[in-house]
Amino acid sequence: GGIYRDVWLHVTDRLHITDAVDANIVAGGGIFVSYPSVSETLAQVQVKTHVNNENATSKDCGVETYIVDSNNMVVAEMSSTQTIPADSDHTFTQSATIANPSLWHPDHPNLYTVYTHVLDGGTPVDNYQTRIGIRSIEFTKAEGFKINGQVLRFRGANRVQDYPYVGFAMGNYGQRRDVLKLKEAGFEYVRTSHCRPHDPAFFRCLRRVGALWF
Template sequence: MRKMMACMLGAALCFSMAGAETGVSSAEKVAFLCEKMIWNRGWEFRFEDEPGKSGWQTVHLPHTFSLPYFMSDSFYTGRGAYRKKLVMPEEWQGKKVFLDCGAAFQVAEVKVNGKTAGRHEGGYTAFRSDLTPFLKPGENWVEVRVDNRWSPRIAPRAGEHTFSGGLYRNVHLHVCSPVYLPAHGVWVQTPEVTAARGKVRILTEVKNDTGIVRKVTVRHTVREEQSGRVVLRGEKDAELGAGEDSRVQADLPPLASPGLWSPTAPNMYRVATELLDEKGQVLDRAENPLGFRTLELTADRGMLMNGKPVYLQGANVHQDHAGWGDAVTDAGARRDVRLMKNAGFNFIRGSHYPHSQAFLDACDREGMCMLNEGVFWGMGGFKEHDRYWNCDAYPTEKKDRIAFEESCMRQVREMVLQFRN
């Protein structure tokens, strides 16, 4: 739940830019140390394995190979390339520049000016690529090459749904100091939750990519999501050696009478985590959701939430929309969750893969319990010939098994890190 919110403006800022599609223009000489912007509009796309479709066309993200999408017996499998021009402002000199992709199905290679900056396997989890070493002042080209061909060594191998390729979730540019918060590096815990008080512990990963020792402060601010009222503050100092990464633990003061989260009362809080240098300038920033609730599974009373039984009523939900395929907007994800809620459900099983950040955000806010599934899924039986997306779930050939199991576990780890808050 990383809603982009503006940081407080000061001598040096950390701010977000919703809807901005390029770097800061030369006319906007704003001093800043970190910035996050959505980078969805104005890409160019082309198919690379289909005759007659090799020309570049303008597209906006999210995008799928299968547009327009309706139920059909076949879909394009092969390679597609996305590219976009990035004009690097002077203000970015000496900073880290990351490309954060919400997902790409299913193998993605990120290139900057023709050089590989990152690679990711797995079609449903977010990944970050460091563009910094490959950027030059002025004009740059960022390219994401996506391949959705079936592989015996990448999970899932099969499923009763469409495996469309594409850069089908949001893409952000994240610009920050060389001392920064890694992606999904903030872990918000609630070691004690009662109606009388709630305790918050926050573990924050910090990385120092400079060649000198750096002293930093990790500062947390907890607000009620609806009112914006600050309810908790806390901070912790740390010292990082050159090239070092560290985990900084902060135990905030107990919160009296927290609003507990449940399907009937989805009380939500927001945790803003800021990384500051010795002058108090914000080097990097992250925002995460916080809900106070206890969960217990019992043999005789079922699932207990905050000590009370909750009867789960729900269904499977896929991520695709008619016409749009998997390239669903954040607004579309929110609409789906609201429709389920209004129909009387309080539970969604995300079939059969990790869903988008926007979808889980909506579940938190609407009061919807959510089972975000892993990627090991398939249909019964085994096939020796004509293997495709209707294949056996687990490799029949021994040579593929180690790589396949590593694919499953890697994607589960990514899912847990991305959605643990």
């Protein structure tokens, strides 16, 4: 019993990006990133930003989004504006194309960072960072699992979180150690079980080292 995860108190402006879980929107809420089209030469990235206006008056809201690669170079910029009525919300949908993208794959887990800024009449009031790996994933009857158009015969493991002396309340170091051990053992995906919720630090590390999960 008790709290065995990090607890954060987020204090925001009344015009702010929502929490994805609290918003309870299918394929939306908070920052939701998808990849409608992916190839080695061109990738389309779609970013949905759900903004809530809890003010008593309408707000001229702007959303500026930047996608930055691992070399800290801006590879895409998007900007949108919308008047949001009082006590209402709006989902900004922005799209960008990235030429010659560095795709995410278990053998080369390339990552980008999406920087999102919310403006109230030109004044910044909220921001968010999202780490993403650009890739396409599909299952076919004939070939099975494919990532970025290539067949991947992966090996997986089931992970039940536990750690000596602390049990479920393991710190980020323990989470990272588990991921590195799984990767060193040759696993490309992990099934998480018997502990809800699993630590976000565990998933962040999986993304960085090149492992899938479900």
